[in-house]
Amino acid sequence: MPSIFSATLALCIATAGVLSGICMYPPHGPPPTRFRTDRIRFMTGAFPKLVTHICTVAFLYHALVTLYYPATATDAPVLSTICPYPHHLDANIVSWSPRTMLSLLTIFVGAIVRIAAYGGLGRNFTFELAAPDRLVTGGMYRFVQHPGYTGLGMVVAGGLGICYQWHSAAIACWMPDGLFYDLQWVAELGGLGVGVVGLSVLTIRVRDEERMLRERFGEEWEMWHRRTARFVPGIA
Template sequence: MTPLIAKLLHGLCMVAWWVIRRPFERKSKRNVLLRDAMDVREKLLLGISLTGLGVIPAIYIASGFPAALDQPFSPARAIAGLLVFVAALALFYATHKALGRNWSVTLAVRQEHSLVTEGVYRFVRHPMYSAFWMWAIAQALTLQNWLVGPAGLIGFGTLYLFRVGREEALMRETFGAAWDAYAARTARVVPFLL
């Protein structure tokens, strides 16, 4: 494993993320939105997350910038990061599949929206966030640069910190006691812990 191969494989995983998401994005546009929380705050949070997990690593993979902040390369660390990224992609796909027509990139409630508690949702309330945390960790392991590596943790961490409470409030408002019972028996992002 070389730094170039690690970068290219990380970039390939980023493309795989888009390939997984694209069909669900197209299908979700056919469903009628009853409520959408796409406001300035939501756009800003999505932009921050995209910058940390997408823009900064893409620039680094394409150009090597900022090479001055590269860390000494560890092949074992890069391989571990790529394995975590592949696991994140598998979880990412499973969350989309479980959500089906309920999925949305924003905080939204769709016509005939249902509370999904099966599949990967049996274990955590927000497995898609779990997948993004795994991606951010994979980026820190694979792209061994003092700026690029932690950019995903900071970018996605910002979105998570300012969004998850708002999302849970929307679910509580939509599903009431069913949401409360579900939330009481599941963790947010790490099974049995958080």
């Protein structure tokens, strides 16, 4: 029978997975008209929805494995059934540890910021680039210009600490010994590549958004842009 510690961690990880899914899934459908310059338009259709489903399943599966880890004599058959290679798991991400606590806290705080950004913009928050009907400067937008990206960045960073890595249950449990150890360097290199691409995409999108807002609102946007940070107050 799972312990209270593994059960609470599994519940927290499952909750984090659901919140991550909410933060990655478009809150509204495509706008009727789009801004003429949207250089990452190809990533705003089915792509985020597919990523959302994959990440949510990875979180929920990780939570299930966590529920039976570490396995007692009674739970060992269950764990070996749902996780054929449990010896690949990193105990720091399938049991309570400073790493899991920090990662979960980062996800929960990031989700609050991201969902607050959804609420602040309302139907103007779309993954496709479109000029809003008004410039929102209250709520989260009183302090930062792109709180949605700040929140999403925190959610992804927290996910990297638990589920989006080589030792996570979704990979470690199903990778045979030879492949698991031989391909680890490939995963690390791939993760670095994904990080570089992600930062590049973010930079492009922010520039396109700011160009759109400058053209749409002029001096009103310029004044707000000068007095607020882009992502983190007092830092960036």
